[in-house]
Amino acid sequence: MIDEPLTDSSTATKSEPSSKFRLSTFSSLRHRNYRYLFASTFMASGGNWIQQITLSWLAWDMTDSALIVGAVTASRGLPSLITSPLGGVLSDRMDRRQLILVIQVVLGVLALGFAFLVSSGHLQVWHLFVFTFISGAGWTMNNPVRQSLVPDTVPREDLMNAVALNSAAFQLFRIIGVVLGGWLIAFTGPSTNFMIQGIAYIFMAALILQIHVPKRDYLESKKESLLENFKGGVNYVRSQEITLALILLGMVPALFVMPFINALLPVFNDEVLGNGPEGFGLLMGMYAAGAMLGTFVLASLQNFPHKGKLLVGAAIASGITLVALAFTSWGPLSMFVLFLSGAAHMMYMATNNTLIQLNTPPEFRGRVLSLFFLDHALTPLGSLFAGYIAWQYGSPVAFFVGGTIASSMVIFMAFKFRALRGTRV
Numbered sequence: 001m002i003d004e005p006l007t008d009s010s011t012a013t014k015s016e017p018s019s020k021f022r023l024s025t026f027s028s029l030r031h032r033n034y035r036y037l038f039a040s041t042f043m044a045s046g047g048n049w050i051q052q053i054t055l056s057w058l059a060w061d062m063t064d065s066a067l068i069v070g071a072v073t074a075s076r077g078l079p080s081l082i083t084s085p086l087g088g089v090l091s092d093r094m095d096r097r098q099l100i101l102v103i104q105v106v107l108g109v110l111a112l113g114f115a116f117l118v119s120s121g122h123l124q125v126w127h128l129f130v131f132t133f134i135s136g137a138g139w140t141m142n143n144p145v146r147q148s149l150v151p152d153t154v155p156r157e158d159l160m161n162a163v164a165l166n167s168a169a170f171q172l173f174r175i176i177g178v179v180l181g182g183w184l185i186a187f188t189g190p191s192t193n194f195m196i197q198g199i200a201y202i203f204m205a206a207l208i209l210q211i212h213v214p215k216r217d218y219l220e221s222k223k224e225s226l227l228e229n230f231k232g233g234v235n236y237v238r239s240q241e242i243t244l245a246l247i248l249l250g251m252v253p254a255l256f257v258m259p260f261i262n263a264l265l266p267v268f269n270d271e272v273l274g275n276g277p278e279g280f281g282l283l284m285g286m287y288a289a290g291a292m293l294g295t296f297v298l299a300s301l302q303n304f305p306h307k308g309k310l311l312v313g314a315a316i317a318s319g320i321t322l323v324a325l326a327f328t329s330w331g332p333l334s335m336f337v338l339f340l341s342g343a344a345h346m347m348y349m350a351t352n353n354t355l356i357q358l359n360t361p362p363e364f365r366g367r368v369l370s371l372f373f374l375d376h377a378l379t380p381l382g383s384l385f386a387g388y389i390a391w392q393y394g395s396p397v398a399f400f401v402g403g404t405i406a407s408s409m410v411i412f413m414a415f416k417f418r419a420l421r422g423t424r425v
Helices: 032-063 066-074 080-093 096-120 125-152 156-188 190-209 226-239 241-256 258-271 277-300 307-326 331-358 362-393 395-416
Strands: none
Touching: 032 066, 032 096, 032 125, 032 156, 032 190, 066 125, 080 096, 080 125, 080 226, 080 362, 096 125, 096 190, 125 156, 125 331, 125 362, 156 190, 156 277, 156 331, 226 241, 226 362, 241 258, 241 307, 241 331, 241 362, 241 395, 258 277, 258 307, 258 331, 258 362, 258 395, 277 331, 307 331, 307 395, 331 362, 362 395
């Protein structure tokens, strides 16, 4: 069993946990502070997807180079090795709400400034790289801070529901963000997208201002330097077997699941299914729809006690669906398998996130989550591995290899960390 974490004095809402299993998809929304946090997350995810599709379109429109498009996209994840740990350390040293406010305002001003640059007609390719790098730094710093604030806005028994609903908001805009971003580019021009995003960040800041959580004592963490604080977080994770296992488990999809989906679906769509862009859009849409459904199912299972078994089962299923995809050659069947893959992957990741937060005392929460979010830095390595196998042997073989490795690693870790699969909350 997971040991009870230290009492979180900043939890905004207190209620008696229920010992009975129940279904309640939107229970965390009954808490005022979480509603404001959820609304800001919803707006943030919308702005993120609109920004990504617009930057890709601009890079292609200006250069006609797929290499430049890929490089611009990759530059978004480069800062995470530094900014994610920094965000985690700062969230344990200062008021998390104020830190999010600062990040939102900076990102808002940056987006508005870039909107004026795009509309001025003086945009150059290097501007895309600089903007993507800085906004990526802000986004990856924001992730551990925003996530570490979630347990401060809901009682412990609603945490899984809250994490799952946050993921659902992100997946919902993954489905409609590309369509909305493309429509805005076509009818109003790309600068409008960044203007909307900048204004959205200002609204997000206003929503965050409505959140009220009790003050925490930061004096102990401020006695040490930022580097010492970070080392303290690493040492804490190393001393906690379950937490270490959960973070290591989170690295598996970053290397062997998501890079294969993102990098190889266009190849699989072309060389196996023989579809055009419309078919590729359907494949991605089905994966995203499955991911959204998975988060809603998980939100409904918030009081399900056997979270360790749920985690391991969803993790293994995430890899097995990639293996199954390798043996499909009929479009509808491929879409169905991708739907299941998206559902399994998001149930896996959201459960993992929840268990990490439930098992981490508040004074370490930001730093532990920042280590969890370092998986973003591994995605480019996974993409290179996936691309190499597909180049040598074809995309079906690559999916088979990636899914087999992912499932095997999860099974190995479940046996190595026996307490992992027996985790009850």
